Amino acid sequence: MTPTTIAIAVLAVAAFGTIVLLLGNAASQRRMGEDIPPALRPGYSDDQLESNVLERYMSWGLVLTLFFAVFLPVYWLREPARINSKATEEFVQQVVRGGELFEANCAECHGIDGGGGAAASPYGGQWPAPNLTNIVKRYEDSRTITDVQNLIETTLHRGRPGTPMPAWGSDYGGPLTDLQINDITAWILAQQVDEVAEAQPAADLSGEQLYTQNCVRCHGAELQGVVGPSLVGVFERHDEESVLGILRNGINLGNGVIMPPWQNGYLYEDTRYTDEALGKIVDYLAEQQPAELPPGAEQYQSPGLGEPDPEPPATEEPTGTAQPTEDDTAGPAPDATDAEPTTTSTDV
Structure with missing residues (x-):
C-alpha cells in the first residue's frame, strides 16, 4: 500500500469513529427525555446553549x-495520477x-x-504507400503541420483524392465511424519510432530516378501522360530552357x-531542387524522346484523351431473295440535263 492510501484509510477510520461517538452521545441524550412529549420538553437554558449545545x-x-x-x-494531489492512469488505460x-x-x-x-x-495505382502499376511509423518524427520541424494527430485523423476521414488512399470516415462515404478512426489513430501513434531514414540527396540521383520519384505518377512511366499531359514531343513545344523554367516555377x-x-515556391524550403537536379530531369526527358514522333506530338496532348473508337464493321446483307421495292423498279433517276425544261410565267 502506498503512503497516500494508508493516510486515507486512517482518516476514514478516525472520521467514522468520531461520527459514531457523536451519534451515540446524541442518542443517549434523546433517551433521557423520551417520556416527555416534544411539545412539553423544556428548551435549552442559557447555560446549556453556551456550553453543551454550542460545544x-x-x-x-x-x-x-x-x-x-x-x-x-x-x-487534489492524487487526482492527476488517477486521470493519467485512466487515460493510459x-x-x-x-x-x-x-x-x-x-x-x-x-x-x-x-x-x-x-x-x-x-x-494498386489508379493509373496503372504500383503506388508507394508511406511508412506510418515515423510520421511524428517527419513532421517534427514542419511549419505547416503542428498537430500530427489531427493530420492522421483528417487523412483517414477524407482520404487523399487522386491517390489510392480512400476516404474512411462515414461523413465522407467511408465505412468507419469517428470512434473507429480515433482507434486507428491511437494505434499509429503507438507505433512511432524516433528515427527517420535520411533522404538520398537529389545530387546523387539520376534523372531517371528523379523522374520516377516525382513525375511518373502524373506523366506516366513512358511519358505518355496520365493525369498530366504527354511529354512525348515536349521539346517540339518548348525548348530545354523553357522546360527547366516550368520545373522551377x-x-x-x-x-x-x-x-x-x-x-x-516549393512548400518545404530546405528540400527544394537545385538547377542541377532539375537539369537531370530535362536531360532524361530528352533521352526518352522517340526517334520518330507520333502524329500530333508537337501539339499539347490533353491528359486522359483516349483514342477514337474504331468504326463498327459493316453488317452483311441477309441471304435469300429480297422482294423488289418501288425504288428498285423505278430505275435510275434521269439526269438533270435530260429533263425537259419547265415552262414558267416568264417564258410566256
Missing part, C-alpha cells in the same frame, strides 16, 4: 474542517482495437506493422489544374 456544534464544525483540510489536498484499449482495425483495413497497403508498402491554369513548382 457540540463547534465540535462538528471542527471535525468537518479537519476532514476537508486533509481530504481536499490529498484528493483507455489509450491501451484504443490501441488494441485500432490494431485490429488497421490489420483489417490498412495493412494490405501500409504493411502489417505500418512500415510502408504499395497499392510550376504551372497554375487557374481552374484547379496545377503542376507543382519544384524550386520557387
Whole structure:
C-alpha cells in the first residue's frame, strides 16, 4: 500500500469513529427525555446553549474542517495520477482495437506493422504507400503541420483524392465511424519510432530516378501522360530552357489544374531542387524522346484523351431473295440535263 492510501484509510477510520461517538452521545441524550412529549420538553437554558449545545456544534464544525483540510489536498494531489492512469488505460484499449482495425483495413497497403508498402495505382502499376511509423518524427520541424494527430485523423476521414488512399470516415462515404478512426489513430501513434531514414540527396540521383520519384505518377512511366499531359514531343513545344523554367516555377491554369513548382515556391524550403537536379530531369526527358514522333506530338496532348473508337464493321446483307421495292423498279433517276425544261410565267 502506498503512503497516500494508508493516510486515507486512517482518516476514514478516525472520521467514522468520531461520527459514531457523536451519534451515540446524541442518542443517549434523546433517551433521557423520551417520556416527555416534544411539545412539553423544556428548551435549552442559557447555560446549556453556551456550553453543551454550542460545544457540540463547534465540535462538528471542527471535525468537518479537519476532514476537508486533509481530504481536499490529498484528493487534489492524487487526482492527476488517477486521470493519467485512466487515460493510459483507455489509450491501451484504443490501441488494441485500432490494431485490429488497421490489420483489417490498412495493412494490405501500409504493411502489417505500418512500415510502408504499395497499392494498386489508379493509373496503372504500383503506388508507394508511406511508412506510418515515423510520421511524428517527419513532421517534427514542419511549419505547416503542428498537430500530427489531427493530420492522421483528417487523412483517414477524407482520404487523399487522386491517390489510392480512400476516404474512411462515414461523413465522407467511408465505412468507419469517428470512434473507429480515433482507434486507428491511437494505434499509429503507438507505433512511432524516433528515427527517420535520411533522404538520398537529389545530387546523387539520376534523372531517371528523379523522374520516377516525382513525375511518373502524373506523366506516366513512358511519358505518355496520365493525369498530366504527354511529354512525348515536349521539346517540339518548348525548348530545354523553357522546360527547366516550368520545373522551377510550376504551372497554375487557374481552374484547379496545377503542376507543382519544384524550386520557387516549393512548400518545404530546405528540400527544394537545385538547377542541377532539375537539369537531370530535362536531360532524361530528352533521352526518352522517340526517334520518330507520333502524329500530333508537337501539339499539347490533353491528359486522359483516349483514342477514337474504331468504326463498327459493316453488317452483311441477309441471304435469300429480297422482294423488289418501288425504288428498285423505278430505275435510275434521269439526269438533270435530260429533263425537259419547265415552262414558267416568264417564258410566256
